[in-house]
Amino acid sequence: MTPKIARFLAADSPVCPCLVFDLDRVEANFRNLRRALPLAQIYYAVKANPAAPVLERLVSLGSRFDAASFEEIRSCLAAGALPADISFGNTIKKAAAIRAAHEAGIRLYAFDSAEELAKLAENAPGAAVYCRIMVENEGADWPLSRKFGAEIGLARELMLCAGDLGLDPCGLSFHVGSQQTRTASYEAAIGRVAMLFTDLAEAGVNLRMVNLGGGFPARYRETVPDIDDFATAIMGAMTAHFGNALPEMLIEPGRCIVADAGVVASEVVLVSRRAKDDPVRWVYLDIGRFGGLAETENEAIRYQIATPHDGGPAGPVAIAGPTCDGADILYQRTPYRLPIALAAGDRVLLEGTGAYVTTYASQRFNGFTPLAEHYL
Numbered sequence: 001m002t003p004k005i006a007r008f009l010a011a012d013s014p015v016c017p018c019l020v021f022d023l024d025r026v027e028a029n030f031r032n033l034r035r036a037l038p039l040a041q042i043y044y045a046v047k048a049n050p051a052a053p054v055l056e057r058l059v060s061l062g063s064r065f066d067a068a069s070f071e072e073i074r075s076c077l078a079a080g081a082l083p084a085d086i087s088f089g090n091t092i093k094k095a096a097a098i099r100a101a102h103e104a105g106i107r108l109y110a111f112d113s114a115e116e117l118a119k120l121a122e123n124a125p126g127a128a129v130y131c132r133i134m135v136e137n138e139g140a141d142w143p144l145s146r147k148f149g150a151e152i153g154l155a156r157e158l159m160l161c162a163g164d165l166g167l168d169p170c171g172l173s174f175h176v177g178s179q180q181t182r183t184a185s186y187e188a189a190i191g192r193v194a195m196l197f198t199d200l201a202e203a204g205v206n207l208r209m210v211n212l213g214g215g216f217p218a219r220y221r222e223t224v225p226d227i228d229d230f231a232t233a234i235m236g237a238m239t240a241h242f243g244n245a246l247p248e249m250l251i252e253p254g255r256c257i258v259a260d261a262g263v264v265a266s267e268v269v270l271v272s273r274r275a276k277d278d279p280v281r282w283v284y285l286d287i288g289r290f291g292g293l294a295e296t297e298n299e300a301i302r303y304q305i306a307t308p309h310d311g312g313p314a315g316p317v318a319i320a321g322p323t324c325d326g327a328d329i330l331y332q333r334t335p336y337r338l339p340i341a342l343a344a345g346d347r348v349l350l351e352g353t354g355a356y357v358t359t360y361a362s363q364r365f366n367g368f369t370p371l372a373e374h375y376l
Contacts, residue, residue, distance in 0.1 A: 001263050001306070001351055004376050009265060009349075016267040016347060017287035018372040021049075021354055023057050025261035030061050033216070033253055036231035040249040043087055045214050046072040048254025048355040049262070053375040055079035058257075066214075066252040070097040073106060083107070087211075089173075089252065091116055091132055091148055098123040110173060110211075112150040117158055121165035129162055130171040130211055131155045133196065135189040137177030141217075141300045148175065152196055159200050159207075171209030171247070172197055178255060179301065180215035181224050183233035190234065194241035210238075211250040218259030220352050221302045227256065255355040262354025264292070264371065268346045269322050280316045283338060285348065288321010288328040292361035292371055293350075296330040306349040309339035323366045 002022040009020060034042060043066040044058050050072055055065070056079045064085040067073045076086050083105030088098070091112040098109070102124040109124060111117050112132040120129055134149030150158060155172070162169035172193050176185040193210060201207050212234065217224040238246055270284040287293060295301035305319075314337040321328040342348075361370040 001349065002261075005263050008374065008376055009263075012374075014265060014374060015372065016265050017285075017291060018265050018374060019262050019292075019353060019358055020265060020374045020376065021051070021054075021258075021262040022376055023053055023261070025354075026054060026057055026258055027061060029257045029261070030058060030063060033227055033251075033256065036227045037234065037249075037251060039235075039246065040212070040251045043089070043211075043250055043252045044257060045089075045252045045254030046076060047359065049258040049357075050075050050359060051373065051375060052079055054258060055081070066254075069093075070100045070104075073101055073104060077104065087250070087252075093119065095119050095123050102127065108170075111158070112148060112155075114158060114161070117162060117165065117167070121162075121167055125166055126168065128168040128170040130173050130209060131159050131162075131169070132173045132175070132211075133193060135174045135176060135192055136185065137175075137180075138182065138185060141177075141179035141181065152192070156196060156199060159205055160203065163205065169200075169205050169207070171207055171211060171250075172200075173211030173213060173250075175213030175252075176215045178215055179217045181217055181222075183225055183230050185215075186212065186230060186234050187237040190237040190241060197242075197247070207247065209248040209250060211252065214252040214254050214256075216251075216253050216256035218255050218352055218355065221304050257355075259352045259355040262352070262357070264350040264353040264357060266348050266350060268342060268344050268348060270344055271342055280318055281338075283317045283319050283342065284322055285319065285330075286322050286368075287350075287371060288323060288330060290323055290325065290328060290362040290365040291321060291368060292357040292359075293321070293330055293353075294360040295356055299331055299334045302331070302334055303353060304351040305336070305338065306351060307339055307342055308346055308348075309341040311339075313340045314338055315340055322368065325366075 004022045005020045043064040045066045059080040065076045066089040068090040087108040089110045133155045159169045174189045266285045266287045317338045318332045319330045
């Protein structure tokens with residue numbers, strides 16, 4: 001939690017649940033990433049946090065943007081981004097969304113199937129396109145490999161076909177999974193994409209770009225490698241496979257830019273036990289999986305939780321949200337311990353919640369109002 005957030009919480013005591021977000025931390029994270037990977041163009045993954053103040057700050061820093069929908073494209077343009085600085089990076093797009101993006105001046109699009117390629121040729125003629133290939137997501141707390149990516153052989157065929165359809169097959173991409181904790185995953189993926197890159201170049205395809213995706217992790221409860229560790233691994237692998245003829249490099253960071261810039265303030269609704277002698281207390285918060293903490297599914301993302309009683313005697317807890325849905329459990333297997341003194345009415349802070357929280361929040365499930373947002 002940053003000093004700016006701490007001062008705001010102390011002075012304003014905002015109604016819970018709410019997200020309090022420090023824009024200066026976003027700027028610091030962006031500058032640190034640009035320092036670590038100066039040869040890579042940064043395309044911020046808008047889906048991580050699409051709030052206008054975040055986009056406007058990043059535009060002022062010279063960021064580019066990876067958009068998952070035409071609505072996100074529209075938000076980027078409203079924040080001052082140029083069409084040339086936006087990639088339509090979702091491989092699953094409606095034809096109407098492609099047409100709208102093309103009419104708005106967007107020229108860079110992702111795909112991973114023949115059907116999507118045909119839609120692009122029809123609705124964004126002449127556009128630059130890049131094929132997302134399938135790679136392993138081992139080491140990622142939030143894997144993405146089951147839904148996206150073409151197998152190498154198919155990707156080769158699609159890239160050869162793209163030129164015949166009047167498109168510009170400019171590059172290849174991959175994604176090693178969100179909250180990736182292994183630098184070796186990038187090295188393996190770069191090796192995989194480099195082989196196809198060389199093959200296609202020899203076949204006459206004018207490739208110029210490799211999009212390394214996102215996945216750079218944020219620090220939650222566990223220690224993760226530093227961005228410099230990932231940068232060393234990435235540049236080592238790129239140099240090993242491409243030598244001095246490095247292609248243009250794109251990266252799509254989201255979580256590592258905004259996660260630690262946000263804190264969710266939540267109120268304890270109830271602390272209870274299921275049995276008289278049960279050592280595990282159930283702590284119910286006024287925010288749960290349906291209120292924005294969807295990444296706690298399978299207890300994948302494990303947030304650090306601060307309470308006003310930290311430092312006192314603690315015991316094991318299960319942590320859940322306030323709704324009447326039995327799936328609204330945040331942590332039951334992860335060994336969380338919270339102070340024995342914790343009681344209903346206490347305010348707790350879930351740290352590192354600047355990414356993938358506000359946009360996951362439901363629209364009044366059980367009647368609960370989506371969490372408020374404060375950008376400082």
